[in-house]
Amino acid sequence: MFHVQKIHQCTRLPRVQGRINDRFTSLMPNIRRLLPTDFEQVEAVYRDAVISQTTGLYSPAQINAWAEHALRDPAVRNALDRGYGLASCNAEDPAIIEAFALLEPFDRLSLLYCRGRSCREGRASALLHQLQTWASEQGLQRLRTEASQLSRPLLERLGWWIEAEEVVTFAAQEFVRWRMIRDLP
Numbered sequence: 693m694f695h696v697q698k699i700h701q702c703t704r705l706p707r708v709q710g711r712i713n714d715r716f717t718s719l720m721p722n723i724r725r726l727l728p729t730d731f732e733q734v735e736a737v738y739r740d741a742v743i744s745q746t747t748g749l750y751s752p753a754q755i756n757a758w759a760e761h762a763l764r765d766p767a768v769r770n771a772l773d774r775g776y777g778l779a780s781c782n783a784e785d786p787a788i789i790e791a792f793a794l795l796e797p798f799d800r801l802s803l804l805y806c807r808g809r810s811c812r813e814g815r816a817s818a819l820l821h822q823l824q825t826w827a828s829e830q831g832l833q834r835l836r837t838e839a840s841q842l843s844r845p846l847l848e849r850l851g852w853w854i855e856a857e858e859v860v861t862f863a864a865q866e867f868v869r870w871r872m873i874r875d876l877p
Contacts, residue, residue: 722786723822726777726794731769733779733789737805738762741842744808749841750867757863771796771803778822780806780815793819798830801837816846828876839870847872 726734742759750758762768775796782788791806793816801823806815827835838858839847848854852874860867 722781722783723778723818724781724786726772726779726789726792728769728773730779730789730792731772734768734772734792734803734805735762737789737792737807738768738803740807741805741811745806745811746840746842751865754865754867757865758867761862768803775802776823776826777803778819780810780819782810791815791819793823795823795827795835798827799832799835801835804837804843816843817850820847820850824874824876832876834873834875836871836873839872841868844870844872847874850874 739759739762742755746755746758771794775794776798777792777794777796779789780791782790790810792803793801793805794803796802801820804816804819824835835852836855837843837847837852839852844854852872855871855873857868857870860869
């Protein structure tokens with residue numbers, strides 16, 4: 693589990709208005725509901741995403757602590773059991789998950805990860821678009837998350853804004869992350 697050591701209030705950034713372009717979902721036909729039985733693949737995508745995409749953003753010790761989290765902490769499996777998530781699957785083999793996103797609880801984006809080989813293909817945007825649509829259909833008016841250095845730029849481009857910055861300690865490593873929110877239509 694993360695332990696929050698200190699929280700810094702951030703200046704509210706201007707909100708980006710507008711809708712996410714539907715081109716994301718039309719390019720990603722292999723999106724399906726994420727199931728608790730997908731845990732082994734979720735674990736593999738999680739680890740691959742951290743190892744393959746965080747170099748230069750985090751120290752080797754931070755990357756190792758983060759990459760091993762899904763293997764050591766039951767929180768990831770528990771979130772998968774309780775939450776609502778989607779998986780973006782491989783075009784050639786739809787049984788292989790390339791990216792996933794999970795709401796748990798339903799108003800919180802708790803996990804968003806993509807394999808390094810599949811990043812920058814619009815998968816995270818497509819997953820977020822569909823989760824936001826689902827959340828809105830459930831009557832939710834706002835989503836929240838804690839964003840890493842890796843996910844923050846994407847979320848900002850998609851209309852999320854920073855509520856606060858915080859420093860958390862996880863596996864004896866300090867991480868800066870941002871509490872972010874996005875109002876739903």
